[in-house]
Amino acid sequence: MKRFLVLALALFCFSLFFYASPAMSYDTLKIGAPQPMTGSDAPFGAKFKKAYDLAVEEINQAGGINGKKLEVVIEDHQAKNPLAATVTEKLINQYKVLVLTGGRASGQAVEIASVAQRLKTPYVVDHPSADIITAKGFEWIFRNNPTGTIYPQAFNKFISETPGALPKSAAVVYDNTVFGKSIANSAMSFLKSKNVKIVNDEAYPVNTLDFKPIMTKVKANNPDFLLMVAVSTTDAILLTRHAKEMGVSPRAFVGFGGGFGVADFATELRKLSDNVFSSAAWSGNPNDPKTKAFYQKFEKKYGFHPKEHEVEGYAIIYIIADAMKRTKFTNNLEKDRDLLRQSLLKTNMSTVFGKVKFGNWAGPLGDKYTNQNIYSPEHSVLAQWRDGKLLNVYPKANAEVTPVFPDPSAKK
Amino acid sequence: MKKTLLIIIGLIVLGIAPIVIRSPFFVHLMIMVLMWTVLGASWNILGGYAGQVSFGHATFLGAGAYTTMILYLKCGVDPWYGIFLGGLVAMVISLPIGFICFRLRGPYFSLSTLAVAEIVRLVALNWESLTAGPVGLLITTLPGVSFLGQPINWESKVPFYYIIAIITLIALIMTYIVSRTRVGAYLLALREDIDSAESIGINTVKARVVALALSAFLAGIAGGFYAMYLRYVDPDAVFSIGLSVEMLFIAIVGGLATVGGPLIGAIVLVTLGESFREHFLSGHLIFYGFFMMVAIRYMPDGVWGRLNVLFKKLRLKKDVNHGTA
16 A cells, blocks of 8 residues: 555646646737745745736737736746756746746846857846846846946935935945845945045845844944945844944944834834835836826735835836837747847837836946846935834935935934 | 676667757756766765765865866867866875765764865965966867877867767766775765774775775866866856755765666756756756655665566566466
8 A cells, every 4th residue: 555655646747747838829929927935935926926016917918919928937946046947947948938027036047048149039138136137248138127236326326416425434234145246335435435434344144133233333433324235124123123223323324124123123123224215116106197107006916015026026017018018029939039129229219117228338336237237327216204104205216205404312 | 797798788778868859958958967967977976875975065076177277278188188187186185185074974974074065165265376267167168189190179069078078987886886896885884883883993084085086087177177167167156055965965866875776866956957847947946856855764674676677677577477387
């Protein structure tokens, strides 16, 4: 009996493997999306899936792409690089997708980009921000969202355009990730160009539990501004808490990265979160009626407010659909992928995320971008925590309130 | 006699597989299976034969991958020598680790490998001038090489397949040699009872250091191949504990201290993982885990061990039948 069970199980497993043969019809236009659907990154995969589903549903209800249905095929890469390469191969060779998107984290996205470039399939990046993805001359890779080094643009503008806001000195504390490093380097190189003295340059590993030693050092230098980068929410919370507890009192606390943009930041810190700036990820201009309408529609369907991931995912499907509509497909897969790439090069439209046009230009640290959205520098915003809410304050066109500056707690 | 025939058939299948199978995705899967076989074989030499459970084998894979990558990007050394040098560097790194960690026994050794892996990961993360830190290293083109007067097309998967097939053969032959020589006997002796082994004059530290060095060499070569085939390395990808644990799974599911075990383990786990993922978008790990539980509970000697037992039983039955006839 036991042996029979084991044998049956083994047979079942292998039959699955051979039975698998995904349909390869050309009636639907397929977009492949490697995303983390299991593991610690799974919540992000789920966010993107919701966003893609909503966009695809709308496009198909409105008649599809020149009469053909659109479909997104998601494959789980479990946030592992070798698996990201495997699922990309599978999407391109087995599912015969026309174009790729997704990726979620930079490490996997670089792998996907490398495979897509080799197999000559367009990859339109929706969220991964590592500069390297569009800085290696890959002509098959496009990116709508800003790169890591572009994130601090709004903050840079704020300190250079607001009278008296330019700091005399700054302490920079950042996590030791691609994202943390890119942002910190970008911000520091801008500050140095304005002759601002960097009094602390401190990197820490993600999920550090005690920032008091770092903050003691920071306090000794009495910086005019404190810049903190955190991808993890707990890091963002503890950085702010320990800085304030140790009595660091700069004119502005500025947070960069996802950790400073989530609701938990305010619920955990309560009063301590007040007036902390967050150079948050761009999730569309909240003053734009089109974006506002999307926020409401999304909230009605899924019951929660969309943030940058959902906006990026939703927008990317529209960007791809727009390029598909302009492409005359020949039913020869290889040729069609190239035709689609040509159409993407001519993209010039606006989505809930903002304007998009792909071009070759140089980034803030001199990286030579290929097919990076030329409007990316506009997709950066400075927000501020006010009574538990994160509100945009700069640039004025995207502002919801006027900023409180300098921080009332600062030493006079 | 039968065995040699089987091996020859296996070699022929291995040789013509990418020509018969035209789908690039299946060739990719075979490459991954062979790469995991080498990694499983590497872990098996230390964990299977010598009984030293390592949780930090990704260290050697990462060292090999980074060596190959850095030599190519910064010194222009062709990856084909680089892969080999990656193995050597991993081996050199393993020596001090071995001499220090093998003074510890049992779980203490396992824990120390975990610590070493973490230290190496942090070094790779912070030594930016060499490793580019968290950004990682990316290769966009491979150098032109010609083979028998024909330029090799690196955009196709077939050359990679043959490279990893040769590496796999080396790994399996190495395992076979280890199992047949004095070192292998030393390792088995110290695995069963380290004090008895020492009492009959075996230098157990030295024997284990040799096992670790061989194991690290294989993992380093596999790492070099990883770098060339996937073309991107970053510290979190190649030094992750997850990778170390996967190597361990492959060796255990396949069959500890067997020559063919890692190959079977890699075939079973890669194809299973792939088919589960295809059918259950986010629930596939439940089935994967369930399979692991069944395998460990009902096949303590691994799939290879189980197959061997079944095979022997069949033969026995046949002999009995012959006897009565």
